[in-house]
Amino acid sequence: MINLSEERRKGEPTVMIRIKELPKEVIIKIAAGEVVAGPNSVVKELLENSLDAGADEITIEIVDGGKAIIRVEDNGCGMTAEEMKLSIMPHTTSKISTIEDLYSLQSFGFRGEALASISRVSKMKMISKTQEEEIGTQLEIFGGEIVDEKKVNAKTGTIIEVEDLFYNIPARRKFLKSESVEGRYVTEIIEKFALSNSVNLVYLRDKREIYHFTKDLDLVTKCLKIYPELKSKDLIEIFYEDTSIIISGIISNPKVARSNRTAQTFFVNKRYIKAASLFSILEKGYGEMLEKGKHPYSVIFIDLPPDTIDVNIHPQKLEVKFKEEQKIVMLLKNVIRESLLKKTKFTIEFVSTRSDNEEKQQQEEKISNINPIQDLYVKSANTESFDDQVFKESSVSFDPRSEGRRFDPNELRINKFKEHNVHEINKNMYFDFDRIKNEFKKDETFFDLDLNNLIRILGTVANRYIIVETKESILIVDFHAAHERYIFEELKKQISEKGSLSTNLLITPYKINLDEIRKSIIIENKDYLEKLGIIIEEKSYEVYVKGLPTGIDYNDIETVIWNIADELRVIDFEGAEKIFDKNLATIACRSAVKTGDNPVGLEKLLTEILENKLLTCPHGRPIMMHLSFKELDKYFERT
Numbered sequence: 001m002i003n004l005s006e007e008r009r010k011g012e013p014t015v016m017i018r019i020k021e022l023p024k025e026v027i028i029k030i031a032a033g034e035v036v037a038g039p040n041s042v043v044k045e046l047l048e049n050s051l052d053a054g055a056d057e058i059t060i061e062i063v064d065g066g067k068a069i070i071r072v073e074d075n076g077c078g079m080t081a082e083e084m085k086l087s088i089m090p091h092t093t094s095k096i097s098t099i100e101d102l103y104s105l106q107s108f109g110f111r112g113e114a115l116a117s118i119s120r121v122s123k124m125k126m127i128s129k130t131q132e133e134e135i136g137t138q139l140e141i142f143g144g145e146i147v148d149e150k151k152v153n154a155k156t157g158t159i160i161e162v163e164d165l166f167y168n169i170p171a172r173r174k175f176l177k178s179e180s181v182e183g184r185y186v187t188e189i190i191e192k193f194a195l196s197n198s199v200n201l202v203y204l205r206d207k208r209e210i211y212h213f214t215k216d217l218d219l220v221t222k223c224l225k226i227y228p229e230l231k232s233k234d235l236i237e238i239f240y241e242d243t244s245i246i247i248s249g250i251i252s253n254p255k256v257a258r259s260n261r262t263a264q265t266f267f268v269n270k271r272y273i274k275a276a277s278l279f280s281i282l283e284k285g286y287g288e289m290l291e292k293g294k295h296p297y298s299v300i301f302i303d304l305p306p307d308t309i310d311v312n313i314h315p316q317k318l319e320v321k322f323k324e325e326q327k328i329v330m331l332l333k334n335v336i337r338e339s340l341l342k343k344t345k346f347t348i349e350f351v352s353t354r355s356d357n358e359e360k361q362q363q364e365e366k367i368s369n370i371n372p373i374q375d376l377y378v379k380s381a382n383t384e385s386f387d388d389q390v391f392k393e394s395s396v397s398f399d400p401r402s403e404g405r406r407f408d409p410n411e412l413r414i415n416k417f418k419e420h421n422v423h424e425i426n427k428n429m430y431f432d433f434d435r436i437k438n439e440f441k442k443d444e445t446f447f448d449l450d451l452n453n454l455i456r457i458l459g460t461v462a463n464r465y466i467i468v469e470t471k472e473s474i475l476i477v478d479f480h481a482a483h484e485r486y487i488f489e490e491l492k493k494q495i496s497e498k499g500s501l502s503t504n505l506l507i508t509p510y511k512i513n514l515d516e517i518r519k520s521i522i523i524e525n526k527d528y529l530e531k532l533g534i535i536i537e538e539k540s541y542e543v544y545v546k547g548l549p550t551g552i553d554y555n556d557i558e559t560v561i562w563n564i565a566d567e568l569r570v571i572d573f574e575g576a577e578k579i580f581d582k583n584l585a586t587i588a589c590r591s592a593v594k595t596g597d598n599p600v601g602l603e604k605l606l607t608e609i610l611e612n613k614l615l616t617c618p619h620g621r622p623i624m625m626h627l628s629f630k631e632l633d634k635y636f637e638r639t
Contacts, residue, residue, distance in 0.1 A: 036117050038176055039066025039165060040185035045114040046160055047193050050074035055157065056215060060190060061204040065182030067165055067173075075157040078130040081137040081149070088119045088126075088141055115160075120144035121172070122165050128158040143168050180524040187516050191226050192265060192272040195219065195299050208541065210516055219250055223299060227263060228513055229562065230256065230297065238300070238339040240331060244308070247335050249300035253344060254286055257294035259566050259582075262517075264298045268309060281329040285336025289344070293619060302328065457602055466602055474632075477624040479602070480592050481617035482609050487551065488588035488618040492581075501533030501549045501587070509537060509544035510557050518565040519543055525568055532564070532583060551591035560590055585618030 036042055043060060050058050053076025063069040079087065118124060119141045129136030136154030140147050166173035176182055183205055190203045194213045203211040213222060220235055234256040240247040266278045282298055283290060290296065308323040322328050458467040460479070468475040494501055514522065522529070523538050533549030545557055552560060563586045571579045608614075609623060616622055 036121055036165070038185065039070055039182050040189045042066065042070050042118055042122075042162055042165065043072070043186050044189050045118065046070070046072040046162075047189070049114070050076055050158070051193075051197060051199070053077045053158065055199065057200045059202045059204070060186075062183060062186055063206055065177075065179035065184075066186050067176055067179060067182060068163065070162040070165070071159070073157065073159045075155070078133075078136075078156050078158055079128040080130055080133065084126055084128055084137055084139055085146070087115045088124075088139075088144065088146075090116045116144070118162060121167075121169055123163040123167065125161040125163075126158070127152060127154050127160075129154040129156055131156045178524065180520060184517055184520040184524075187520065191517075192267075195222055195226070195265060196267045196270045196272065196301070219299060223250060223297070226515060227297065228515055229558075235297075236339055236343045238335050240335040244305065245328065245331065246303040247300065247332060248303075249298065251282075251300070251336060251339065252297035254289035254291075254296065254340070257290065257296045259293065259295070259563055260570055261295045262566060262569050264295065265300070266298075267301045269303055269306065270301070277325065277329055278332065281333050282336060285333045286340065287337065289340060292621070300332070302332070304328075457606070460602075466606070468606065472630075473626055473628040475624050475626055477606065477609075478617075478621070479605070480594060481621050481623045482605055482614075484585075484588045484592040484617045484619075485614050485623060486605055486608050487591050488585055489612065489614070491549075491584050491588060495531070495584070500531045503530075503533045503535055503547040504550050505535070505547045506545065509546045512536075512543045512545060512558055512561050514543055514561070514565070517569070518562065521565045521568050522561060528568070529564070532587065534561070534564075549587050549591075552587065553590065556590040560586060581618070588618055 036045075039062065043062070043066065047058065047060070050072060053074060055074035055076035057075045059071075059073045061069070061071040120143060123143075124141045126139045126141070127136055135151050137149065138152045138154075139149050166176065177185075187203070187205070187210065190201070190211060194201050194211065198215045198217075199213075200215050201211065201213045202209065211225070213225070217225075220232055220237075223235060224230055224232065230252070234253050235250045236253060237250050238248060261279055264279055264282060266273055266275060278300075282300070283295065286296060304322075309321065456469045458469055460466055464478060464480060466475075466477040466479050466482075468477060491501060512522075522536060522543055526536055529536055533547070534545065535547030537544045537546050543561075545561065548557060548560075564583050567579045567582045567586070574582075614623060
């Protein structure tokens with residue numbers, strides 16, 4: 001291979017490339033390529049044309065992911081024979097007349113090259129009839145040239161069939177993805193149009209009906225159809241209106257979220273768009289309500305005067321430019337936050353339906369079931385000392401065993417503390433925890449411990465933290481995070497040695513509740529899942545799990561499959577290796593002990609974590625906090 005820059009440095013002559021005019025046919029195909037990226041963009045253009053024609057009944061059918069056949073039929077206003085011939089010519093349209101019209105569009109598109117572009121890279125058939133005509137017209141167009149024209153019986157409206165997409169551009173056709181993946185992209189587009197339009201819409205894929213939306217369905221019902229894992233109680237409606245903008249739609253409860261943004265959809269004047277600023281501001285509206293790494297569901301409509309947005313900055317009209325973007329994002333953030341505050345309740349409730357004897361018996365059962373380390377910890381905690389008694393008399397007092405009774409802050413009694421001993425509790429009251437956390441991540445010297453002599457496990461607190469004493473410090477270990485990281489490393493080792501994870505076969509296959517997109521992803525990645533120890537079977541268009549990786553609880557099957565599908569959906573953006581590690585992390589997380597579980601083998605777990613110098617769980621959360629005795633001495637003014 002010749003390195004041109006190296007040749008130039010040597011002073012050797014290079015071939016001069018002369019500027020020349022491209023042939024008309026090449027120009028047309030380049031323009032077509034900007035509009036027609038694949039079957040999904042063809043479906044998008046044809047659907048927009050149907051809606052602009054006033055259709056309220058639309059049927060879409062694809063075969064082989066749309067690579068073989070795309071067929072869209074509507075009951076719109078139709079076209080005459082002359083209009084049909086004009087529609088496949090470059091820069092012909094019914095939607096604009098002057099340059100000013102570009103900035104006040106109220107239709108889905110203006111681009112005359114949409115049908116023209118599609119016709120030039122496919123074998124296309126058009127059938128159309130207006131209400132005034134008694135008989136319709138059929139055109140057959142190959143590579144942009146009309147090869148046949150005849151009169152046919154037809155209903156008012158238009159039928160367009162697109163066959164063998166990119167048949168005359170092999171270089172483009174070979175870059176199309178598999179039938180399954182291209183079909184999934186089409187399904188995604190169909191879902192967007194169904195959410196944003198009140199029409200009767202039927203979608204068939206390889207002769208099988210995937211969706212049938214009727215025009216009377218409300219937004220919540222459509223969402224439940226597209227995302228079957230949701231329930232109506234999970235969704236919160238939002239609405240704001242003033243003289244220049246309307247914001248409406250639905251968002252999910254903060255507790256209901258995905259691991260990526262694939263369930264977030266925005267429409268501007270009913271047009272589906274992708275805007276990074278809107279994704280970001282949506283989640284800022286949730287603030288701290290969202291768990292780290294989780295992304296809510298949303299279907300949000302922003303309606304503005306047409307002259308305040310520019311929809312012509314992207315060949316496929318997937319992006320828009322706002323005249324007053326800052327105002328819009330701030331309004332959206334406030335609408336989301338206010339809706340969440342109104343509809344989401346965060347309450348603390350102390351309720352017990354058991355008698356005192358039942359409560360005591362259950363506590364005794366809990367103590368008898370935990371390991372010796374915990375047993376020692378609980379016994380010592382139950383041994384009441386003088387200091388314990390003083391604390392009891394001096395602390396918040398309430399009776400949590402009053403049946404059905406809510407916690408009343410007006411009943412708090414604080415005794416024996418002088419006024420100057422009562423402080424407002426905040427996260428930095430005792431230590432600068434953020435600083436300690438950052439220093440902990442940088443400083444690994446505490447790993448240089450004599451594991452046999454200098455570590456003493458004091459016990460567990462809050463059913464999730466291990467307290468460990470060393471010669472120079474105290475370690476507070478999140479045992480779920482620690483166990484998760486330990487399992488993650490073991491899974492990676494198993495993959496390295498055996499090529500796949502071991503599988504436990506289920507006695508009865510488990511049917512997974514999947515939306516169409518996730519179902520398609522899981523089916524097309526059966527071999528990938530087997531490497532993760534998951535055996536699936538497709539039967540009557542349903543997905544069943546027959547085997548799971550060792551350690552996964554039966555109750556976690558659905559969640560694991562959902563998370564893996566969501567990660568695989570963005571594999572082209574994040575890379576195969578990163579996504580594989582994320583899926584291993586999902587399995588590790590679901591296999592690890594949870595808050596409230598009774599952990600065993602704490603010494604072995606800690607030894608593995610410290611010996612291998614593991615700082616975080618696979619998702620990046622810290623495993624432990626390091627509090628040196630010097631820090632404690634400093635706080636208690638002992639230095």
